Amino acid sequence: MTARRRDATRVLLLAAMLVVFLAPLAWTALASIGLLPDNSTRPPSWTGPATLEHFSEIGIAEPTFWQELATSTIAAACAATLAVAVSFFAAYGLARSSFRANRGVTQGFLVLASLPAMAYVIPLSDVLRRVHLLDTLAGVVLSEAAVTAPLAVFVLYGAIAQLSVQWEEAAVLDGAGLLQVVGRVILPLLTPTVAATAVVLFVLDWNMLLVPLVLTSGEIKTIPVAMSDFFTFERELDWPTAAAALIVSLGPVAVLVGLFHGVLDRFSLGAGTGA
Amino acid sequence: MSGRDRIVLFTPLAILLTGWLVLPALLGLLATFTNYSPFTATVRFAGLANYATILSDPQFGAAARNIAVFTVVAVPLELVIGFGIAYLLRRPLRGRSLWRMLLLLPWLVSPIASGVMWHFLFGSATGVLDFVLGWLGQPDLQSPAGDLRLALPTAIAVEVWRVAPFVTFLLLPSLSAIPGERWDEATLAGASLAGRLVKVAIPSVAPLLLTITMLLVGLAFGTFDTVLILTGGGPGTATLTPALYSYGRAFGTNDWPVGATSGWLIAAGVLAAGAIYLRLATVRNVE
Numbered sequence: 001m002t003a004r005r006r007d008a009t010r011v012l013l014l015a016a017m018l019v020v021f022l023a024p025l026a027w028t029a030l031a032s033i034g035l036l037p038d039n040s041t042r043p044p045s046w047t048g049p050a051t052l053e054h055f056s057e058i059g060i061a062e063p064t065f066w067q068e069l070a071t072s073t074i075a076a077a078c079a080a081t082l083a084v085a086v087s088f089f090a091a092y093g094l095a096r097s098s099f100r101a102n103r104g105v106t107q108g109f110l111v112l113a114s115l116p117a118m119a120y121v122i123p124l125s126d127v128l129r130r131v132h133l134l135d136t137l138a139g140v141v142l143s144e145a146a147v148t149a150p151l152a153v154f155v156l157y158g159a160i161a162q163l164s165v166q167w168e169e170a171a172v173l174d175g176a177g178l179l180q181v182v183g184r185v186i187l188p189l190l191t192p193t194v195a196a197t198a199v200v201l202f203v204l205d206w207n208m209l210l211v212p213l214v215l216t217s218g219e220i221k222t223i224p225v226a227m228s229d230f231f232t233f234e235r236e237l238d239w240p241t242a243a244a245a246l247i248v249s250l251g252p253v254a255v256l257v258g259l260f261h262g263v264l265d266r267f268s269l270g271a272g273t274g275a
Numbered sequence: 276m277s278g279r280d281r282i283v284l285f286t287p288l289a290i291l292l293t294g295w296l297v298l299p300a301l302l303g304l305l306a307t308f309t310n311y312s313p314f315t316a317t318v319r320f321a322g323l324a325n326y327a328t329i330l331s332d333p334q335f336g337a338a339a340r341n342i343a344v345f346t347v348v349a350v351p352l353e354l355v356i357g358f359g360i361a362y363l364l365r366r367p368l369r370g371r372s373l374w375r376m377l378l379l380l381p382w383l384v385s386p387i388a389s390g391v392m393w394h395f396l397f398g399s400a401t402g403v404l405d406f407v408l409g410w411l412g413q414p415d416l417q418s419p420a421g422d423l424r425l426a427l428p429t430a431i432a433v434e435v436w437r438v439a440p441f442v443t444f445l446l447l448p449s450l451s452a453i454p455g456e457r458w459d460e461a462t463l464a465g466a467s468l469a470g471r472l473v474k475v476a477i478p479s480v481a482p483l484l485l486t487i488t489m490l491l492v493g494l495a496f497g498t499f500d501t502v503l504i505l506t507g508g509g510p511g512t513a514t515l516t517p518a519l520y521s522y523g524r525a526f527g528t529n530d531w532p533v534g535a536t537s538g539w540l541i542a543a544g545v546l547a548a549g550a551i552y553l554r555l556a557t558v559r560n561v562e
Binding site: 007010011013014017018021022023024025027028031036037038039040041042043044082083085086087089090092093096097103104107108110111112113114115116117118119120121122123124126127129142143145146147149150153178179182203206207208209210214223224227228231232239242243246249250253254257258261262264265266267268269270 | 276280281283284285287288289291292294295296298299300302303306313360363364366368372374375376377378379380381382383384385386387388391392393394395396398400401402403405406409410412415436439440444445447448449452480482483486487489490492493494496497499500503504507517518521522525526531534535538539541542545546548549552553556557
């Protein structure tokens with residue numbers, strides 16, 4: 001097969017994948033602007049015209065939706081920042097300690113990252129109630145940070161372990177202390193990896209349902225919890241309004257991923273595994 | 276590195292993980308051997324009573340079977356589809372970064388939003404399923420999510436749709452980093468597509484595939500959000516998962532000890548898979 005024909009086949013296959021994976025989202029986007037199919041006619045027809053009113057209906061169906069959007073943003077941003085910060089220090093410590101088992105420890109963090117929140121979120125809600133952090137932003141942020149930190153440790157460890165130690169040694173000879181080495185030598189070398197990790201953690205936090213669901217009771221509400229409320233309390237939404245809410249909830253993460261697209265491939269599990 | 280340096284570096288993470296993950300998990304483990312709940316006045320030792328209750332509960336049996344099927348089917352599908360797309364994207368291609376970004380979009384949809392979306396897409400009035408059937412001149416179908424036999428495969432398909440793109444995202448950097456000469460050598464040696472996959476692609480990313488598999492198994496064991504809206508665990512117990520069971524017991528029927536105990540059974544499953552993972556991953560490192 002010639003190279004050109006091979007490339008054409010690739011593009012064709014990729015286009016087929018794109019249709020399969022994006023058709024549901026395209027359907028949702030069309031519904032959010034009022035373009036709906038009518039399956040009762042033969043063949044099915046489309047109803048219209050396009051309108052933006054379903055986006056304002058979100059605020060009628062769920063008066064606090066826009067506030068929930070703000071809560072989700074703040075919680076995810078704080079949790080991702082906190083998790084990346086504490087993980088960065090620990091990953092540096094792991095990568096640079098002489099401690100022979102450190103690879104095993106790092107793999108242990110991956111197992112911890114795989115542990116579903118359901119495994120411990122029930123007793124966690126009891127612990128938070130006792131320390132009066134239930135239904136507070138701090139409680140949600142700290143809990144989400146703890147869920148995602150092990151994954152951040154794994155990724156950042158892999159990136160730091162690949163760095164040559166010569167920069168740090170030079171800085172130490174110049175009299176730099178530990179925090180200066182981490183902040184002024186390592187961090188600038190790994191800014192893209194840190195940014196990519198923070199973006200992935202933001203997406204995970206933004207989409208997290210179980211943790212905020214169990215740890216809040218109305219005072220603090222994120223978008224996924226609001227969505228689950230709608231359906232579990234049988235206040236079923238109209239599809240165009242639900243579609244509009246879906247598109248709005250997808251927007252911030254899609255924009256974020258678009259903005260950081262150039263560095264996202266630095267989020268690699270490969271380095272930690274030695275691949 | 277001095278001992279003081281280690282304290283500075285590890286303490287913040289240790290506080291976060293101990294306070295918000297390890298300590299609750301261990302207190303939860305202790306509680307599974309008692310009748311403890313946030314509302315009991317006197318705590319009594321209960322031995323293995325909670326475990327006996329759960330293991331003799333046919334609902335939990337159904338949930339355990341469902342999640343076994345879910346994991347065994349969904350994880351390989353996610354790996355194969357995710358790998359396939361990454362393989363197609365591994366070489367330079369016009370507009371590659373746009374392809375990559377568009378093909379990551381399903382993973383950006385939250386599991387709960389994915390459940391909401393597919394609930395409507397499978398519904399008859401405005402759904403995509405009946406739209407296609409209508410064009411083919413076929414009668415409308417009931418939502419497969421409400422069908423006793425189709426509900427679990429449907430939940431699996433919905434989750435594969437969301438997770439396979441994440442697998443592509445994780446595999447792509449390592450697949451594109453394989454030096455071009457290695458593909459050329461294999462091609463010159465007459466290797467077919469299958470040969471190139473087995474001799475070049477898979478060995479280069481084998482440790483990474485193992486790591487991704489661990490994450491996917493954990494994700495599958497904890498399946499909760501998507502199923503909550505799509506089927507609520509039904510019809511009957513057709514799509515009940517251990518996570519839905521735990522949540523329902525702890526917060527629905529206020530059977531806190533049973534909920535906490537079945538939550539720990541999920542942890543035990545993941546930790547058992549983790550023990551196998553650690554063995555395989557460290558054997559590789561020694562090589």
